[in-house]
Amino acid sequence: MKHTVSAQQPDNTRKEDTTPANTTQADEELQHDDVESEPPLIKDPLQPYNRAIFTFNDKTYHYFVKPIYTGYNSMVPEKARVSVKNFFTNIKMPVRFFNCLFQGKLKGAGTELARFVINSTVGVAGLFDPAKSKFHLERHERDFGQTLAKHKMNSGIYIVWPFLGPSTVRDTVGxxxxxxxNPLSWISYFFLTPLEGFGNYSYDAVNDFSIDKGQTYENITEPAIDPYIALQDSYIQNRGKKTKE
Structure with missing residues (x-):
């Protein structure tokens, strides 16, 4: 789907002002906010390729990933799976910490550092999340794609990657x-074989799917007439919202 914006031709015809006389500044600001909240237009010149990769990813999910996490769910209790998620989330703290700094969110960076110290000690190497449950310190989800957006880098074209799913040029750089x-990258590079490193990332992803049970993905794609467009729109809107946070 290629989004285009047509240029508006100048109109010198005088038009009747139909704006109510009692329109307030708040009304005008609300209208302005509505315009800003619209998802950005992102071009999709690679749609034939993107659709092919989407189909590949979709079949991989239904015929490979879903059976794996379904079997995994039947063997591993949910509390254990949540602890695994907490562990990986804690390890990846530097991603959130540094992107908070890059985006000028010093409070968020401080919160991430405090969460890491608490969860790494009281939370037994990050298996538990007392920073949230006891100290009410919420995680700040920040990534380098958001950082690039904050520094005015254009999103570029829409692209779908094998296994990774929807993205843009900017988010790919991100x-x-x-x-x-990510410390996992360094651990994999220096201490693990490529296959073992891939296994770490794959296990983290499968564990996430096992907790979500694929609902996020399936709720977007299954009811849709065109699942490709549905996932694309959902991704663009979600990323647009996150870059404004």
Whole structure:
């Protein structure tokens, strides 16, 4: 789907002002906010390729990933799976911490550092999240794609990657930046074989699917007439919202 915006031709015809005389500044600001809240228009010149990769990813999910996490769910209790998620989330703290700094969110960076100290000690190496349950310190989800957006980098075209799913040029660069900040990348590079490193990332992803039970993905794609467009729109709107936070 290629989004285009047509240029508006100048109109010198005088038009009747139909705006009510009692329109308040708040009304005008609300209208302005509504315009700003619209999802950005992102071009999709690679749609044939993107659709092919989407189909590949969708079949991989239904015929490979879903059976794996379904079997995993039947063997591993939910509390254990949540602890695994907490562990990986805690390890990836530098991604959130540094992106908070890059975006000028010093309070968020401080919160991430405090969460890491608490969860790494009281939370038994990050298996538990007392920072949230006891100290009410919420996680700040920040990534390098958001950082690039904050510094005015254009999103670029829409692209779908095998296994990774929907992205844009900017968010693809962001993934590389986040990987450089992720301790798992360094552990994999220096201490593990490529296959073992891939296994770590895969296990983290499967564990996340097991907790979500695929509902996020399936709720978007299954009811849709065109699942490709549904996932694309959902991704663009979600990323647009996150870059404004």
């Amino acid at each position: 993934l590389v930046g986040d990987a450089a900040l």
